[in-house]
Amino acid sequence: MRRLLWLSVLAAVAIAYPLLLSSPFQQRLGALVLLYAIAASAWNIVGGYAGQVSVGHVVFFGCGAYAAMGAYAKFELSPLFGIPGGIVIAVVLAAVIGVPTLRLSGHYFSMATIAVAETMRLIVTNTDYLGAAVGLSGPTVARNIFDLSFISSLPYYYLFLLVLAITLVITWWMANSRMGFYLRAIKDSERAARSLGAPARRTKLYAFMLSAALTSVAGALYAMMFGFVDPESGLGILISVKILIMAALGGAGLLFGPLVGAAILVPLEEISNSVLGGKGAGLTFVVYGAIIVLIARFQPGGILSLFKRRSKPASEAGAPHAP
Amino acid sequence: MLLEARGITKAFGSFKAVDDASVTLEQGDILGLIGPNGAGKSTFFNCLTGDLRTTAGRVLFEGRDITDLAPEQRAQLGLARTFQLPQTFEGMTVLENVMIGAFLRAAHRTEAETKARAVLERVGMIRLADAPARSLGTPGRKRLEIARALATEPKVLLLDEAMAGLNAHEVKLAIDLVRDIHRAGITLVIVEHIMEVIMSLASRVMVFHQGKEIARGSPREVTANPAVIAAYLGTRAAKAAAGHTPIELMGGPT
Numbered sequence: 001m002r003r004l005l006w007l008s009v010l011a012a013v014a015i016a017y018p019l020l021l022s023s024p025f026q027q028r029l030g031a032l033v034l035l036y037a038i039a040a041s042a043w044n045i046v047g048g049y050a051g052q053v054s055v056g057h058v059v060f061f062g063c064g065a066y067a068a069m070g071a072y073a074k075f076e077l078s079p080l081f082g083i084p085g086g087i088v089i090a091v092v093l094a095a096v097i098g099v100p101t102l103r104l105s106g107h108y109f110s111m112a113t114i115a116v117a118e119t120m121r122l123i124v125t126n127t128d129y130l131g132a133a134v135g136l137s138g139p140t141v142a143r144n145i146f147d148l149s150f151i152s153s154l155p156y157y158y159l160f161l162l163v164l165a166i167t168l169v170i171t172w173w174m175a176n177s178r179m180g181f182y183l184r185a186i187k188d189s190e191r192a193a194r195s196l197g198a199p200a201r202r203t204k205l206y207a208f209m210l211s212a213a214l215t216s217v218a219g220a221l222y223a224m225m226f227g228f229v230d231p232e233s234g235l236g237i238l239i240s241v242k243i244l245i246m247a248a249l250g251g252a253g254l255l256f257g258p259l260v261g262a263a264i265l266v267p268l269e270e271i272s273n274s275v276l277g278g279k280g281a282g283l284t285f286v287v288y289g290a291i292i293v294l295i296a297r298f299q300p301g302g303i304l305s306l307f308k309r310r311s312k313p314a315s316e317a318g319a320p321h322a323p
Numbered sequence: 324m325l326l327e328a329r330g331i332t333k334a335f336g337s338f339k340a341v342d343d344a345s346v347t348l349e350q351g352d353i354l355g356l357i358g359p360n361g362a363g364k365s366t367f368f369n370c371l372t373g374d375l376r377t378t379a380g381r382v383l384f385e386g387r388d389i390t391d392l393a394p395e396q397r398a399q400l401g402l403a404r405t406f407q408l409p410q411t412f413e414g415m416t417v418l419e420n421v422m423i424g425a426f427l428r429a430a431h432r433t434e435a436e437t438k439a440r441a442v443l444e445r446v447g448m449i450r451l452a453d454a455p456a457r458s459l460g461t462p463g464r465k466r467l468e469i470a471r472a473l474a475t476e477p478k479v480l481l482l483d484e485a486m487a488g489l490n491a492h493e494v495k496l497a498i499d500l501v502r503d504i505h506r507a508g509i510t511l512v513i514v515e516h517i518m519e520v521i522m523s524l525a526s527r528v529m530v531f532h533q534g535k536e537i538a539r540g541s542p543r544e545v546t547a548n549p550a551v552i553a554a555y556l557g558t559r560a561a562k563a564a565a566g567h568t569p570i571e572l573m574g575g576p577t
């Protein structure tokens with residue numbers, strides 16, 4: 001019941017925000033928070049619940065972004081048509097990347113995903129069909145509403161809010177299913193999970209594919225809002241890092257962790273950028289670095305884990321009474 | 324025949340941790356695997372469960388060759404195990420740990436939870452259901468391993484030193500639990516180096532030494548076997564101990 005109350009409050013705040021704080025800057029900020037929350041929540045499925053820290057998630061983001069812009073630039077379709085295409089490409093790519101790399105443990109998996117993402121960025125940068133270094137653009141002036149090309153951030157805000165809600169519902173449903181339980185078990189001890197019948201490789205792969213699909217939607221939405229995509233904005237490794245840090249800061253493996261992380265970091269970055277101009281970008285990296293160190297040192301569970309209701313420990317240190 | 328291993332060899336490099344070991348297990352057996360530390364018990368055990376790939380030999384379950392099956396596939400068929408060093412899911416509650424086992428035969432959360440609670444009731448841990456598993460001590464973790472394995476509804480349960488690190492009272496409770504499991508119709512393989520446990524539980528015993536089987540038979544037969552005494556205590560000690568009953572020397576009941 002209390003959870004339902006909190007949820008209603010959260011939903012009310014999210015819906016009212018751009019109407020109450022209605023300057024273009026504030027609305028844009030809100031939309032960006034939601035966008036990154038979608039991407040970080042998508043990452044959370046594989047990085048948080050399954051504990052497979054992908055640092056190459058931007059490739060899936062890029063799939064969506066390039067598919068959305070490609071739909072317009074190549075076929076004069078609404079970028080919306082790019083979304084299903086982007087999902088298909090991302091899921092296939094996730095399977096191709098996942099089968100060999102998900103066997104690797106810990107840091108090796110992370111490094112393999114970085115390598116894949118950087119390789120993809122270099123390939124796209126040198127592919128003329130995808131606009132090479134210049135990238136692809138969307139419709140400059142909306143031909144109709146389905147082009148989703150608005151000047152105001154408000155429509156994007158509500159679109160992103162809807163997609164975030166769907167992402168969180170999918171995550172919640174997964175976390176409470178057998179798959180979610182298996183993922184958490186695999187994260188703690190893959191060997192034990194398998195001995196109890198959890199098909200570890202397949203489960204991790206499905207999580208990776210689901211995560212990739214949702215990440216690609218985030219990429220498509222991002223490109224629609226900005227109206228273009230290039231190798232840096234669609235496939236730059238920094239996007240992977242941002243997504244990961246947001247999820248970790250808020251609480252990886254917790255449903256609302258990524259949203260909390262995005263709600264802290266996106267404003268921080270946007271404000272420091274607008275105050276400090278170009279120099280802000282450098283500062284952002286310093287802040288991110290510091291956050292990584294702080295999370296690793298003090299609160300590996302992220303901010304939300306501080307608020308998790310403390311369940312009572314087995315005070316008698318596990319001495320079970322005789323049956 | 325429920326479980327059969329034929330000529331299992333497991334080599335790490337050129338070192339044979341298990342060398343041509345065979346065993347058969349009938350429905351209702353409690354097979355004890357004993358031997359000094361480093362004898363190859365866990366390695367043999369892991370070949371049966373699929374955690375390790377055998378270098379040579381076959382494993383059969385209910386007549387079916389399972390040598391190439393993954394651990395999770397063997398679990399599906401009805402083979403469950405515990406780990407010598409408990410592999411607790413630290414981020415979960417006690418109940419959730421057991422639910423992971425229950426999910427093997429329950430597709431939905433509520434069903435898995437009901438089954439898991441029943442298992443916790445059965446092993447006497449229901450009071451701890453909502454406690455974080457990481458707060459358990461060694462005895463609790465060992466028992467949780469068994470509970471998780473039971474939740475998969477196995478035909479055969481393999482216990483790897485499930486009683487190591489327990490005090491005398493806890494060992495007694497654990498022995499009661501194993502008896503209870505056996506009465507419920509589950510066939511057991513227990514790896515132990517505590518003789519007392521084997522003596523009071525096993526119907527048949529197989530003794531390992533340096534990767535090879537050196538004796539098999541009833542608990543009384545093997546503990547009276549000079550080769551077994553020598554393996555445990557060294558040949559000289561075995562001669563010196565000629566006047567004592569072997570079971571005493573191995574830390575059994577006096």
Ligand SMILES: Nc1ncnc2c1ncn2[C@@H]1O[C@H](COP(=O)(O)OP(=O)(O)O)[C@@H](O)[C@H]1O
Pocket residue numbers: 335340358359360361362363364365366367
């Ligand atoms: N993964 C491994 N790599 C190399 N040697 C191993 C490995 N696992 C076990 N061994 C060696 O195999 C032998 C048997 O070990 P183990 O089966 O654990 O013995 P036990 O369970 O009887 O105490 C030991 O000498 C051990 O050092």
Ligand SMILES: [Mg+2]
Pocket residue numbers: 364365366407484
């Ligand atoms: Mg061992």
